[in-house]
Amino acid sequence: MVFERGTRLLAGAVVVACMVLLGPSAPDGSLSAGPMPVGTTRDFVPNRVMTWNICNPCGRGNADRAAEIAELAPQVVGLQEACRRDVERVRDHLENLYGLDYHVEYGTVLQNWGRCGGVPWNPGGYGQAILSAEPMTDHVNVEYPDGGSEDRGFMAVTTLVDDRPVRVFNTHLAQRRQEAVRAEQTAVIAAEIARHERAIVLGDFNAVPDTPELTPIWALAEDTDPGCRPAQAGACAPTTDWQSKFDYVFLRGVTSLGHRVRQSPHSDHHVLHSDVDVT
DSSP, X not given: OHHHHHHHHHHHHHHHHHHHHHOOOSTTSOOOOOSSXXXXXXXXXXXXXXEEEOOTTXXXXXXXXXXXXXXXXXXXXXXXXXXXXXXHHHHHHHHHHHOOOOEEEEEEEEEOHHHHXXXXXXXXXXXXXXXESSOOEEEXXXXXXXXXXXXXXXXXXXXXXXXXXXXXXXXXXXXXXXXXXXXXXXXXXXXXXXXXXXXXXEEEOSSOTTOGXXXXXXXXXXXXXXXXXXXXXXXXXXXXXXXXXXXXXEEESEEEEEEEEEOOTTOSBOEEEEEEEEO
């Protein structure tokens, strides 16, 4: 009995130590398991990019989000519906638990207490973020003139993908049933994309491929899925829990080598990633 009691005490001490080390990954403080075992060291995949609307508010833990990213280890990650504090924690988990040391830039368009907590006089920043294995330069953050029902915008950076400099965009367009607003927004971002011979455009466009508001983007870039075009919209893999394709990796002057859409238990949007050849 003494041995059993000692064993239980030792097990309890290990659990407490793990909780101190990792911290709570869910709002109620409980630990939730991610797809990557903690402590698994990963190397960046230098030609891999990923886009993910992490869902806010969804009440998911940042350790779980980090585990999703670590399993793929992309060179570049574009996040939408991202609170700055959450991204900081995700980035810390990626470094401390998986050895992935990302640089981060933010595309904050809101200071929103309801979305991101904080205190009323200093609420958390909310919008987009880009994580990159390599340093980023020429960072711009643009708020659309009309965000629709909520302020929206895009951000852009220059960084290395496949060991070559690429302009990377990350955006989140106006919510569904706001087609006219999205058309104005795509006109704004398309004008910036057109300035670059080589660009990767990540984001949640809140529009299926054959909607008119995406026409300016299709005129400049192709989807990472070579079979996904406006005329073949039905063949495009859905990227949301409601079976719509809203999330894109658009490529301009960059070739897709393969892509995957994977459901995530941690968001209402799926994880979309692509391996590319930057020529």
